[in-house]
Amino acid sequence: MIGKLDPDDLALVVSRTGAQDDDVQVGPGYGEDAAAIEIGDETLVVSSDPLSLARERLGTLAVNVACNDVACSGADPRWLTNVVFLPDDDRETLDIVTEQIDEAAKNLDVAIVGGHSEYAPDLSRPTVTMTAMGLADEYVPTGGVEPGDRLVLTKGAGIEGTAILATDFRDEVGTDTTVDGESAAVDGESAVEAGESFFEEISVAEDARVLREYAHAMHDPTEGGVITGLLEMAEASEIRLEVERDDVPVRDVTRTLCDTMSVDPLRIFGSGALLAAIPEEGVEDALDALRDVGISAAVVGRAVEGDGDGELVLDDEIIADPPRDDLYQLWE
Known part of the structure; x- marks a missing residue:
């Protein structure tokens, strides 16, 4: 396995x-x-x-x-x-x-x-x-989330997974698959070519350099994607995180490739995005600072008092165990 x-x-x-x-x-x-x-x-x-x-x-x-x-x-x-x-x-x-x-x-x-x-x-x-x-100068933990913090995600879900789908599974996706979405910049573009370019966005060094000035906690979602990254933050912080799926940004290219291969963009390798827990009063300043260096970001949820064990609530579903990354079924 x-x-x-x-x-x-x-x-x-x-x-x-x-x-x-x-x-x-x-x-x-x-x-x-x-x-x-x-x-x-x-x-x-x-x-x-x-x-x-x-x-x-x-x-x-x-x-x-x-x-x-x-x-x-x-x-x-x-x-x-x-x-x-x-x-x-x-x-x-x-x-x-x-x-x-x-x-x-x-x-x-x-x-x-x-x-x-x-x-x-x-x-x-x-x-x-x-x-x-x-x-x-100061260590920023995964487990530093505090009640009232807002959860910020940079770039979008499944950045790394998108690039992998476009390369390791190029033949299965098909080079004639085109991006279907709202963004005129990519609509109709080859999904394979667009997805492969995501390798250039895997680093979050700049994202972190900006957000470390504001964040109580930071974490990069890797294996298992955004869902596993959030659960790891919740459990490390012993706190409850509440997130709405529709608030999590998913790019058109990612959605097209994931739909083609029947995988969930929130459950595939997520390197390239950064999760940060930021006090509510600092969120707008943090988002402005990211925009100043050309990094997109969105507020995807919040932290509330939990029972001390740490849990993630996605929409109305309580997630207690980290999901297996959806890409693994494609390699097996």
């Missing part, structure tokens, strides 16, 4: 934290994608992420997904280590993946400072694991 561990199995893993270290401000925890380590007057933020799917842009996604976690925690991504496993002696794939990694890191002004590479014949596909690091 592909995908993340369920919450019970994950709890077992994150309970085993090795030696005690008083400089660790934030360690392993459900929903918290990055560690915070006190280094003098600053905080070192560290996050690791593996990637083995999305073959066409594996290196691009691996860099951005790892750096997004650091950015969402209040730091500017600065360093990366890079571990690459290849299933066979395939120099062409090695060249393509490492070139993508190099280009993506340069675009983010991040240095690759080490790692490991080897051939692993038992693997069925290339696998890349990145560890990203950066320094923050």
